[in-house]
Amino acid sequence: MSLPTKTTQYSYPELGSYDNLVLSEVPVKPPKATEVLVKTHAVSLQYRDLLIATKRYPSAVLPNLVPCSDMAGEVIAVGEDVKKWKVGDRVCANFFIDKVNDVQTPETDNSALGGAAQGVLTEYRTFPAHSLVSIPAHLSYEEASTLPCAALTAYNGLLCGYEPLKAGDIVLIQGTGGVSIFALQFAVASGATVIVISSSDEKLKVCKQLGAAHCINYKTTPDWHREALKITNGVGVDHVVEVGGNSTLGRSIESVRLGGSIDIIGLVAAPDGQGPVDIIVPVLFRSLKLRGLYVGSVPMFHDMNKLITANPKTTRPIIDRVFPFAEAKAAFAYLQSQAHVGKVVIKL
Template sequence: MKLADILTCRVYKSGIYHLTHPTDAMSLPTTTRQYSFPQLGSFDNLVIQEVPVSAPKATEVLVKTHAVSLQFRDLMVARGTYSRGNLLPNLVPCSDMAGEIIAVGGDVKEWKVGDRICANFIQDKIHNDSPGEEGLGGAVHGVLTQYRTFPAQTIVSIPDHLSYEEASTLPCAALTAYNALLSGYEPLKAGDRVLVQGTGGVSIFALQFAVASGATVIATSSSDQKLNVATKLGAKHVINYKTTPNWAEEVLKLTNGTGVDRVIEVAGNATLKQSIGSVRKGGSIDIIGLVGGIDDVPPVDIIGPCIGKQINIRGIYVGSVVQFKNMNKLIAANVETTRPIIDKVFEFDEAKAAYAHLASQAHVGKVVIKI
């Protein structure tokens, strides 16, 4: 039986699927063009091929991908330096997408054809306490493809005011920032002071969510031009860490010697000592990434300051479907303050150029591939 025949069935039986609205079966895809890595080492190894489309199971939906956004993890995967989980052979990369449902399985009741959705980064992390190991574009084939099926419980609705390109930035960058600031053991509150490092995707969303929550933001970057963008987005103070290498000292000056309540740590080993110096006694450091590299080893005296200052250190690995839905409520309630910042949009056939632009670190916000 062909996919088009399966998808137009109205009988609910095991392995039989239906469309929630009548449609021309011939319009449904039988193949998809997608990227994959025959071998890792460089994003130049990406190849594009046409493969059959999998029919959705009874609890799945078939989605047409409209946009995919890139993140630093995608570069690490491409280079073969990503160590979390076992990467699949011939991996289809990327984890962050926005698209449109074109067919649903027979047991799916909460979704219909035409719904605009994002897939959650960690497919098996539905609730906050779910184990959460199956990350798209790593342990699970990713989303750099025209069509793909997803389990119905792993997708969320796109806020009405966002385009597909804007919505594609939410699954990793936005949800990671939201989880760090607003869904931990001590959610951010109005009047708190937050330090965000750089102007990449997570940091920009953290800045926006902090401003929307009434917090005061200090932003760092090596570029005055990027810091101007941060100021326009609501950062009260900015620090160029190239001209002010001891930026922890500057943070203390800006906070009357107290330090910030929260640090969004995206650089990792390269900046952790400065982050510890920037945070107040009893404050929090949310460790998110390693964009500063993995070669710089922190000095051995980190443990002492952490204990002395009673710092709360929390590792962040994106978030759950429940957190995603809650974040979208915040975004919908603060339309302009939280609108995603997109640096550049590339066409599907320009995927390698999109990777190269991300690798250049010339971007502010997110790099998106339109499909």
Template sequence: MTLPKTTRQYSYPELGSYNNLVIHEVPVGPPKANEVLVKTYAVSLQFCDLLIAAGLYPGHSPPRNLVPLSDMAGEVIAVGEDVKQWKKGDRVCANYMLDKLHNEETTAIGATALGGAINGVLTEFRTFPAHSLVEVPPHLSYEEASTLPCAALTAYNALLSGFEPLKAGDTILVQGTGGVAIFVLQFVVASGATAIVISSSDEKLKIATKLGAKHVINYNTTPSWDQEVLKLTNGLGVDHVIEIAGNSTLARSISSVRISGSISILGLLGGLDNVPAVDIVYPCVSKGLNIRGFHVGSVAQFKNMNKLISANPDTTRPVIDKVFPFEETKEAFSYFQSQAHVGKVVIKL
């Protein structure tokens, strides 16, 4: 294969809306000694992509003309002279933070986050440091694999790398049916634990039930869903809450968890503004809670997660709601923003 000289990619001349995205052609060079050149076949969308597009993602100062998106799957088409672990034809994903190899995270490592701190993956071809890549599980398509780097790895990190790693028999409260939530549900089921899922949609809850949720709660018809959770657990509370909405639901999450239980805070879908103040100090002390915030995961965790996925291919197969062509990227953003989806929204290149 002749190496490409150019790549088509989307970027933001200015932030404010995903409608500002423009597609253009830019040069692409061969990989440096420790780099790998990858042909992108699929990318997937995250909630943070909407915040970045709007210029609202906290703590980020994106580069000019940012190329968005962080999650991709593709094929190695060339390797640098010092690269030994990859060869042409290998199927790979890039880790969200290119330099986060293990649990340690520093400001410098955070500055390698794709699609925010540095240019992302909404491009036909891109070079990556060889150490940042992870092999795609052989049974997954490129579209399925593109959902792994953020959504799946965040779910895996939340469940298996916290204060009390997930074990069979645990009860986990899952908020919603978006990308991360569905992976949480699948990993819970694969591990022999019990999942309680909350959502505003009965139709989405039916899908969650088919995927293995033991109990489901519509929080529109049951606004005091924490009390329902307590009933379902005989007043004890769940072992672990996966907190995806943020401040807007944290008080009820604290109410839902058992004494000495855990809450993993990994999202802010409830928004950044107009949320009630939440006193977490007294509940944390009185219930002895473990509250953990974290950011996606490492290359080492990614590899371990792929072992779990490969060992449970049916239970953990990524749920893709809709696939859009590259030329309809703005339509993909619009559909994703509508929150009509269950699981992931993917763009195919």
């Protein structure tokens, strides 16, 4: 089979809106000795992609950026020194292509796809062989594309923190986006009791079907932290998956037990006018564990896939909608609408 010499990809001549995305054809070179050439079959979107598009992301991004970090595809060529991969293998690339252990460095940060490094919204891309992970056999390309950021962040938060989740723990999860749904699934698979908060009763019905024991609509119950305390007989939850940021952190602190864990993974909530949260006193006197997360490593990805493979029904990715490659802007618009439960995927 002759290798492609060109790829069609989306990029940003200028940031400011996802409407600025342009489609173009650029050259593709054969893989170097330690590289793998992959044909992209699916790309999933993150809230991060919207932040980058609108220049709200806190880290620097490349000019003429090819967006998106999460892909699943098929190996079509390998470099002469690559032993692990062969043509036809189904793979995902890790979010950080150079994070081969759990140590975060400026160098690993600079390998973040779709930001500090060129992304994956392209037909073909070469990757370092060390950055790739096999797709669980029971997952489609569309399902597998949701794993590198959303799933791995949820796995890192619940199972790789200061006090890893165990059966019988109580977990409070905010929202029904990609990370939140994976956190729900991994918590259920681990034998935990899950509380989910959302502004939509329809979305909470989906969470019930996925195994959530308790659901709270934070529009009708704005003091959801007090409801969580009632559910736990005043003790508080063991873990909080914090996706709202400054607007929800104060209530998260009030909902967690003494010595409990709050894994901070996002900032999706709109400002609520309360201003910065004073966290020093409650964190100090209640011995809380606050941990910021920035996705995960290649070995962590391998470990997560073991959990997914061992619990295929419970952990199957939830995909809300799949858009064709030609309608990538519509996919971004749908993600921005927050009408989705789970993931939004682009199929190539």
